[in-house]
Every structure is written in C-alpha cells, then in structure tokens.
Amino acid sequence: DTAVSQTPKYLVTQMGNDKSIKCEQNLGHDTMYWYKQDSKKFLKIMFSYNNKELIINETVPNRFSPKSPDKAHLNLHINSLELGDSAVYFCACKPYWGTNKETQYFGPGTRLLVL
C-alpha cells in the first residue's frame, strides 16, 4: 500500500479556473504538509496541519485554501488559478511523537500546469 498518495498526478487547466488536489496518508501520522516545488526544484513549505488544525500558513496567497476533513487527509483547493501557480505540489506527513518525529514522508506529487 502506498503510504502517502496524491490525486491527480497531473493537472492541466486554464487560468482563472478553480481546482483541488487531494492527499491521503495511511501511516497514522498526526501532522501533514503541503510543499511547492518550483521549476528550479526548490522545495518550500506552504501549509502544515496537526490533527486537522492549521498550524503553519506561510506567505501563500489566500487563493490557496487547505482543508483537512480528518487526520488522514489534507486537500488543497486553489481558486482563480494563475500562470505562476504552475509547479509540482507535494503532500507530506510525519509523526508528532517519537525518535523519528522530524522525518517526513512525501507523496508522489501533483504536477500542475496552468495555461
């Protein structure tokens, strides 16, 4: 079973549209994240949720709204898509406790292309 899964893997859409990306983890971890990877492969944190509660919201436009329906899921909704939103979006998770509590596990990514 895949530990962290994301859908869709590829998303091509027009500017101005609204789209959602879904993430599910079956590791039982408490904390989930969304990262953005730009064209230069730089990975940067967007959001962090712990037990369905938003903890980190970096300087991300409010067109991006994460939602966590339960501990195993963290979705990302994007309104009014812009060309600059084109990137790869990764979901990740980690345990809240334990010796490996800093170790994060990543999903396969969603490649978003805005035309």
Next chain:
Amino acid sequence: GQQLNQSPQSMFIQEGEDVSMNCTSSSIFNTWLWYKQDPGEGPVLLIALYKAGELTSNGRLTAQFGITRKDSFLNISASIPSDVGIYFCAGPNYGGSQGNLIFGKGTKLSVKP
C-alpha cells in the same frame, strides 16, 4: 532565517566512481535528513541523522551529522546508473511551530554508464 547551503549543485560522474556532497548551515540543526528525488517522483528518505557525530550507512550510502551540528555530508560509493536523481539535504525549521522541513537546493547527480 535558517538556510541550508548544499554543494555541489550538479555532478557528472562515471559509473563506479564514489560521490560526495555536503550541506552547511549558519545555524544549528538537531536533525539532518537526506532525500533522493527521482524524475517525476516525490522525495524519498535515504538517511536520517539525529545525533551530532553520528555516522549512518544505508547500503552504498553513508551520511554523517557534523560535530558542530551545522553540517552534514552524504557519500555514495561505487555509483550505478540508478543513482541518478536529485539529492536534497533537509532539516527541521525550529522557527515553525510544527517543524516543517527546510531543504537545500539539491545536488543533481548524473551517472554515465
């Protein structure tokens, strides 16, 4: 804020050669992580280091947590074509309340058969 400086940016090597890459920071980290990203995939954890001075191996990979806690290196011995990918160092951002990871800019490894 915390930053990780990773070098080299890219490497082109012959199959069978050994590879070394490193990561430095101006601030202390209590954990160092090394990830590999294959083309079209997400980062996969290779080695996690939790203690200053720790030397850990995973097959042909060896990583060390620097004594000063401000650096780490990753070595790959006897490289093979499937080692191709981007290697990232990462550490927890203590400025964030939930320890999101800060990543280096990656070392892109190309292996010539």
